[in-house]
């Protein structure tokens with residue numbers, strides 16, 4: 001399991017010496033950010049991490065959900081902590097939360113300890129928090145506010161816990177704070193559904209197409225089969241975040257809709273494929289598999305088309321396989337990994 005290190009330089013040295021004693025068996029508890037430290041909490045370099053779980057939690061409900069996601073995916077995890085520890089007294093905490101939420105409405109965000117230098121390698125970032133007065137808990141609001149530019153273009157999966165309140169207001173808050181990010185289906189566990197956490201998380205991760213990392217890291221094949229009627233053609237996907245995201249969702253059966261008189265065959269993946277960090281711009285030729293960014297649809301080109309920066313190439317159908325799709329009307333297909 002890869003983890004973050006969040007500690008000042010001196011401690012890095014001491015910890016790395018200690019790690020010779022077998023820290024691989026450490027529990028899944030996230031490491032603590034450096035206190036009173038203005039430096040970003042920098043991820044350890046290396047690895048092919050696709051997922052990051054960010055969470056804040058006062059009484060561990062959200063933390064348990066975060067750890068369930070982390071355990072299922074074997075991915076990185078980071079706790080977002082307030083600069084001033086949460087009040088242990090419930091009424092004092094209610095009062096503080098009201099004050100901080102009112103301050104945020106005025107544009108004043110309460111300080112947090114946690115910061116991240118870059119989200120460059122992550123395809124999907126899970127962001128979890130408790131619901132406070134119908135809103136996202138304040139430390140996570142601060143975190144998103146402070147990292148909005150770095151999260152632009154990323155795919156974010158929100159999850160929350162609450163007594164009974166819904167998640168929709170906090171989703172609006174997140175979208176307002178990170179207008180450049182793409183948001184997936186969310187997960188809410190209330191006091192009456194928290195006991196179903198394991199099955200709810202599993203189902204949700206399946207919906208998101210999020211798989212345990214080792215499965216993907218060990219499988220470097222970028223090839224897939226496409227079955228069209230009685231014929232199987234093959235395609236090679238691009239080795240970028242969008243191409244890998246597509247492959248992670250296979251097998252996939254969809255109907256490709258004809259678009260513009262057999263210029264393209266299109267469908268809408270749900271949720272939309274990540275385009276994080278992927279170069280935009282493509283001059284499509286027959287067989288190119290692309291994402292049309294403004295609409296989020298996958299478009300497989302049957303004809304040549306002019307250059308546009310709104311397209312991202314994510315793969316190409318091998319040989320003359322495109323002839324199988326070069327037919328009038330909609331086509332039912334099945335995509336499968338090789």
Ligand SMILES: Cc1cc2nc3c(=O)[nH]c(=O)nc-3n(C[C@H](O)[C@H](O)[C@H](O)COP(=O)(O)O)c2cc1C
Nearest residue numbers: 057058059060061062130133134161162163164165
């Ligand atoms: C300050 C505060 C405000 C809360 N406001 C709400 C609320 O508006 N609606 C609700 O259903 N639960 C509310 N709760 C309950 C928490 O959302 C719920 O207990 C959550 O699971 C706590 O998550 P945690 O253990 O990760 O901190 C509130 C709790 C606190 C401390």
